[in-house]
Amino acid sequence: MRREQWCLAVPKREAEQTRRRLLEEGLLDRRLKPRPEGDAVLLPVTEEVAGAVRCGFEPVPEQVVLPRHELVGGIAIMQDDDPEAARVLLASRPSLHTVLFPESPVEGEYRTRRFAVLAGIPTTRTRVTEYGLRFDVDLALAYFSARLATERQRILEDMEEGERVLDMFAGVGPFAITLARKAGIVVAADLNPAAVHLLVHNIALNRAANVIPMLADAAHLARLGFAPFDRIIMNLPMAAPQFLATAAGLCRGGGTIHLYALQEEEGEYLPLIRAVTSGEVTERVVRTYSPGKWHAVYDITVKKEGC
């Protein structure tokens, strides 16, 4: 809304110099933007400036510095336990419904966190849209990271149409349902009943009828008599290497295993991978976890006798 303001009309070529001088002398109103008018520029000034007259001005929108946060659908996760800053953050984006503060690190077998609600609707549930897919997540009940979105696309691009895929640690299904776009079939297993509940829901939400959800410990998958898989996703960075032998047994010769691992040294898991799969491996950094530790992904082409 325009407001009445004292202003000084100065020729355009003198405007910048005059503006600086007024600023130094504390005579410029910094909340308003200088406004061109014909050959002059109107500088918003205080009443004391000689020659100042009243005119209409648009206020400059205030620059709000938002607190550091991570977005997951309509939820912002803040790094500081600061309810005042959380209210500012909530007001800054219409798409936000809740601001959370993590009260614990990602922990336990289910890889979940405890949260305090700092502002907004008291919930840990939200809907995430990722490359046209929709995932309902509950951050307190099941793991989900929006930061892996590009990693999922990288693997999707690497795939052939009709592949048989196994997601050993599927969570609420972001890898499984993304890869289902090209796969013939995806078997998606997780140990956490709440994650599998959301996985089933997300399969229906995205009409991904070629994804088969399973409440299962990945360690038992080898006993179920599956035909060999073309591709296996192992996204459990804290413990996936322990399941590599199981994965290698389930993968066809020439198939691919994507092993996510938390490590402190480059190539930390290469000796294990070579021993278990005899395969070709490429390693890349996915993201930093903490100083000196990072999540790496090993793309392994499994070698089997006769291949």
Ligand SMILES: C[S@@+](CC[C@H](N)C(=O)[O-])C[C@H]1O[C@@H](n2cnc3c(N)ncnc32)[C@H](O)[C@@H]1O
């Ligand atoms: C880091 S999360 C990854 C989830 C999912 N892939 C994603 O990207 O959102 C690891 C998941 O593995 C599950 N998990 C842990 N141990 C498992 C096991 N032995 N068998 C199957 N799932 C397991 C956890 O419940 C958790 O949902």
